[in-house]
Structures are given as structure tokens and as C-alpha cells.
Amino acid sequence: MTTDSLSLENSKPNALIPISRQTRAGFVVVFLTLLVAFLISRQNGEVAAVWMLATAFGLTLQRARFCFASAFRDLFLFGSGHNMKGIIVGMGIATIGFAAIMHWIVPNPGSGTLPAEAHILPVGLSVVVGGLLFGVGMVIAGGCVSGSLYRMAEGYIASWVAIVGVIIGLGALTLTWNWWWNFTISTEPKVWFPNVANLGYTGAIVITLLGLVAIYLLVTFMELKNGLFMPHINKKIAPAINFDERVRATIDPVFKRGWPIAIGGVVLGIIGIVMYTVHMPLGVTGELMRASQLGLGWAGVDVPTLDGLSTLGGCTGRSGEPGLLGHTFAITVGLLPGALIGALFAGEFKIRLPKKKRRYFQSITGGVMMGYASGLAIGCTIGAFFSAVPSLSLSGWVFGLAMAAGAFTGTQVIKRIG
Amino acid sequence: MADEQIPVLDVRGEICPYPMLKTNEMLDGDQKGVLILDVLTDHPPALSTVPPQAMKRGYEVEIDELGAGEWRMRLTKI
Numbered sequence: 001m002t003t004d005s006l007s008l009e010n011s012k013p014n015a016l017i018p019i020s021r022q023t024r025a026g027f028v029v030v031f032l033t034l035l036v037a038f039l040i041s042r043q044n045g046e047v048a049a050v051w052m053l054a055t056a057f058g059l060t061l062q063r064a065r066f067c068f069a070s071a072f073r074d075l076f077l078f079g080s081g082h083n084m085k086g087i088i089v090g091m092g093i094a095t096i097g098f099a100a101i102m103h104w105i106v107p108n109p110g111s112g113t114l115p116a117e118a119h120i121l122p123v124g125l126s127v128v129v130g131g132l133l134f135g136v137g138m139v140i141a142g143g144c145v146s147g148s149l150y151r152m153a154e155g156y157i158a159s160w161v162a163i164v165g166v167i168i169g170l171g172a173l174t175l176t177w178n179w180w181w182n183f184t185i186s187t188e189p190k191v192w193f194p195n196v197a198n199l200g201y202t203g204a205i206v207i208t209l210l211g212l213v214a215i216y217l218l219v220t221f222m223e224l225k226n227g228l229f230m231p232h233i234n235k236k237i238a239p240a241i242n243f244d245e246r247v248r249a250t251i252d253p254v255f256k257r258g259w260p261i262a263i264g265g266v267v268l269g270i271i272g273i274v275m276y277t278v279h280m281p282l283g284v285t286g287e288l289m290r291a292s293q294l295g296l297g298w299a300g301v302d303v304p305t306l307d308g309l310s311t312l313g314g315c316t317g318r319s320g321e322p323g324l325l326g327h328t329f330a331i332t333v334g335l336l337p338g339a340l341i342g343a344l345f346a347g348e349f350k351i352r353l354p355k356k357k358r359r360y361f362q363s364i365t366g367g368v369m370m371g372y373a374s375g376l377a378i379g380c381t382i383g384a385f386f387s388a389v390p391s392l393s394l395s396g397w398v399f400g401l402a403m404a405a406g407a408f409t410g411t412q413v414i415k416r417i418g
Numbered sequence: 419m420a421d422e423q424i425p426v427l428d429v430r431g432e433i434c435p436y437p438m439l440k441t442n443e444m445l446d447g448d449q450k451g452v453l454i455l456d457v458l459t460d461h462p463p464a465l466s467t468v469p470p471q472a473m474k475r476g477y478e479v480e481i482d483e484l485g486a487g488e489w490r491m492r493l494t495k496i
Contacts, residue, residue: 020486022486065462065463065466067434067463069434070434070435070463070467073434073435074434074435074467077435077439078435078438078467078471080467080470082466082467142433142434143433143434151433155487156433158433227474258462258466346462347483347487348462348486348487349486350460350486350487350488352430352431352433352460352461352487353431354431354432354433355430355431355432356431356432359432414435
């Protein structure tokens with residue numbers, strides 16, 4: 001009878017924790033990522049910290065399947081607010097932390113001083129045009145800039161094409177920036193809520209959180225109208241009887257199965273707060289802007305001096321930073337091994353080629369639109385939205401609303417593309 | 419029931435929103451009222467976007483991992 005129960009246990013093919021090829025590769029990438037962090041830390045400890053935070057950022061995006069393009073698009077396409085709710089949670093958490101940090105930098109917001117490094121960006125035509133264009137672009141390309149970056153690491157070839165498009169778009173923006181600067185950006189105000197009508201930090205936090213709650217309720221209402229409900233999916237979950245299965249029951253929810261979106265939002269919010277204390281709020285387009293300018297120089301095109309950009313803050317404002325292993329490099333490139341580690345441990349890495357040729361065209365076109373727009377709005381869904389709303393900046397809300405309108409337009413386009 | 423009798427929608431290589439759009443198109447059009455449908459995907463987000471849409475149309479969903487980065491969602495009419 002003991003042999004019976006033994007053979008029952010041994011009959012399970014997964015009696016030992018299986019170490020797949022992808023898992024082994026994952027450990028190698030973890031080691032290499034730490035090695036790079038160590039090497040960077042020999043030069044600059046702060047950049048090394050940014051590198052590790054970016055890795056955590058990439059891992060979180062991958063594990064929670066955080067997707068800003070889906071957040072905006074699926075509201076209109078299917079009445080699904082799944083991703084949007086995660087983003088709202090993340091921004092709510094970040095708002096509290098950002099306010100504390102900004103209060104530490106600028107104790108008296110009425111003084112007219114803006115907290116350095118916060119993503120308080122100009123509000124005006126440039127943000128509206130940027131948001132609209134970005135919204136259309138991310139829906140056509142099937143992912144925003146951060147989404148395309150972490151999918152690059154997961155093996156999506158179309159995302160590589162999209163990022164090339166983003167770099168081209170940023171190059172086009174570089175060549176036309178001074179026109180935009182003279183036409184509108186130079187006269188656009190930076191509206192920081194704590195500075196407005198004696199709101200102070202308390203008023204600004206209350207307004208921002210109420211705004212987020214209002215959006216949350218609106219999203220829930222849109223879901224209800226579409227009759228969407230989160231189903232109970234049949235997953236074959238066997239009770240954990242032996243030691244290995246117990247261990248797997250702990251590891252799997254973190255490394256194997258996707259995280260609930262709200263958990264992803266909370267973790268991203270916290271990473272954003274820590275990133276701000278170490279350096280500046282999250283933003284990923286700075287390094288891509290730098291790449292586009294290097295590309296222009298390489299192609300023999302004179303890169304003009306960009307009027308006023310470095311005074312604006314935000315992530316593209318940092319693209320002038322010299323040196324290969326700078327802050328922008330650490331944030332943008334550091335995200336990739338994080339997402340790769342997530343994909344490998346979950347066994348989700350795969351080189352994926354679109355079967356339809358028009359998907360490449362969509363990726364490059366959407367990428368160029370996003371690149372141009374993120375230069376114009378001084379950031380993408382991360383820098384100009386996810387980091388701007390918690391900075392208590394009006395620009396984040398305007399960019400978000402414009403992106404929603406753009407995403408709506410984008411859904412009309414992709415429905416016709418098929 | 420032999421596997422070859424089950425209609426298959428292969429959306430491998432497609433990213434969001436196409437896996438869900440194509441599944442919906444099939445359940446609302448060509449295969450309307452079909453009792454069982456296998457959807458093949460290599461796009462992990464589709465695992466959380468397709469099931470709610472299928473449930474809405476009265477299907478239950480079972481997900482099986484076929485290999486590295488590939489899944490089969492079996493939709494069965496309740």
C-alpha cells in the first residue's frame with residue numbers, strides 16, 4: 001500500500017521542479033544584469049541604482065502585462081477597463097509619494113518655485129497635438145513606447161520595428177523642434193496645482209485623487225454598459241501535496257503566472273517614487289531621443305541646438321546628457337533585461353514574427369507617430385502621463401485626455417485595417 | 419471527439435487587439451453558435467483579454483500551455 005501512494009506521487013511528470021532552458025537562461029540574465037550594475041557602480045553609484053530600478057520596472061511591466069495602449073484602446077474597442085484601472089492605482093500611489101518628495105524640495109509651493117526634476121510640463125497646443133498623435137500611433141503600432149520596449153525583450157520583432165519608428169519620429173521632431181518652440185511651446189505655461197489658487201499640497205493631492213477616482217468610476221461605468229465581467233477561468237490547479245508542489249505554489253504566482261493588474265500598478269507607483277528620490281521620475285524617451293540625435297549626426301545631418309528644451313525638464317530634456325552610460329541609458333536600456341528575466345522565468349520568451357506584412361507597416365508608422373509626439377509632448381505614456389499626473393501637473397491630465405481622443409481615432413483606423 | 423474535428427483559430431504572431439478581435443469576429447460571424455473552438459496564441463495578454471469576451475458570449479474557457487510561449491484556449495459553449 002505504501003508502494004501505491006509512492007507510485008502515485010512519482011507518476012507526476014513534474015515531481016522535481018523542472019528547470020527549463022528558459023529558466024536557466026533567466027538566471028544567466030540575472031547574473032549579467034547584476035554584473036552590469038556592479039560595473040556601473042564603480043563609475044557612478046546613482047546610475048547603478050537607476051539601472052536596477054529600471055530592471056525592476058521592466059520586470060513589473062512584463063509580469064503585470066501593463067499596457068497603456070490597451071488601457072486606452074480597449075475602453076473604446078471592448079469596454080474593458082482592465083489596464084486603465086491598474087494605471088489609476090499606480091498613479092494614485094505615486095501621487096502621495098511624489099507630493100511628499102516635492103514638499104521636501106519646495107516646502108512653500110506658493111513661492112512660485114517649482115520642484116526640480118518633477119515632470120511639470122508646459123500646457124498648450126503642443127501637449128494636445130502630441131497626445132492626439134501619440135494616442136493614434138500607439139493603437140496602430142499595438143503598444144506605446146514602454147510597451148514596445150518590454151516586448152522587444154520578450155522577442156516581438158514588430159516591437160523592434162516600432163522602436164526604430166520612434167527613433168525616426170524623434171529625429172523628425174528634433175529637426176522641427178525650434179519651429180514648435182517659437183510657434184507655441186515657449187509661451188505655454190507650466191501649471192502646477194499646489195501653485196494654483198492657494199491650493200497648496202493638500203488641495204492639489206485632493207484634486208488629483210478625486211480626479212483619479214472619477215476616472216475609475218467612469219471606467220467602471222463604461223465596463224458595465226458593455227456587460228463585461230471578469231470570468232472565473234478554469235485553470236487546472238491541483239492541490240499541492242509534496243514539497244516541490246508547495247514550493248511551486250509560492251514561486252508560480254510571482255514568476256510563472258501574470259500578476260493582477262492592480263498589484264502591477266502598486267509596484268510601478270512605488271518604483272516611480274523610489275526613482276524620483278534617487279534621480280527623477282520615470283521616463284523612457286530620453287535615451288531614444290539621444291539615439292535619434294546620434295543617428296542624425298551619423299547620417300551627416302546637422303543636429304540643431306534645441307531652444308529651451310533643457311529648461312523644460314521631463315525626460316527628453318535630459319537627452320543632452322553626455323556619456324554612454326548615463327541616466328537615460330540606465331532607465332531605458334535597464335528596462336530590457338528586467339522584461340527579459342520576467343519572460344524567461346515565465347517561459348514566455350519567443351521570437352514572434354507577424355504573419356501579415358501590413359503589421360510591419362503598422363509598427364513603423366505608429367512608431368514614427370509616437371516618436372514625434374513624445375518629443376513634442378516631452379515624454380510618452382510614462383514621462384508625460386504616468387509621472388506627470390503624480391507631479392501634480394495639469395499637463396499630465398491634458399496629455400491623457402488627448403491620448404484618449406487619439407486612441408479612439410486609432411481604434412477606428414485598426415477596425416478598418418483588419 | 420478527435421482533435422481534428424475541433425475548429426481552430428490560429429492567431430499566433432498577432433498582438434493585441436487582433437487575437438480578441440478575430441475571436442469575436444468568428445464567434446459573431448462565421449462560427450456563430452459553434453459548440454467548441456480552439457484559439458492558438460503566442461501573445462500572453464490575449465489570455466486575459468479573450469476569455470472575458472468568450473464568457474460574454476456564453477463560452478467557458480480552458481487554457482493549456484502548448485510549449486514555450488504558446489497557448490491553446492479551448493472555448494466550449496455552456
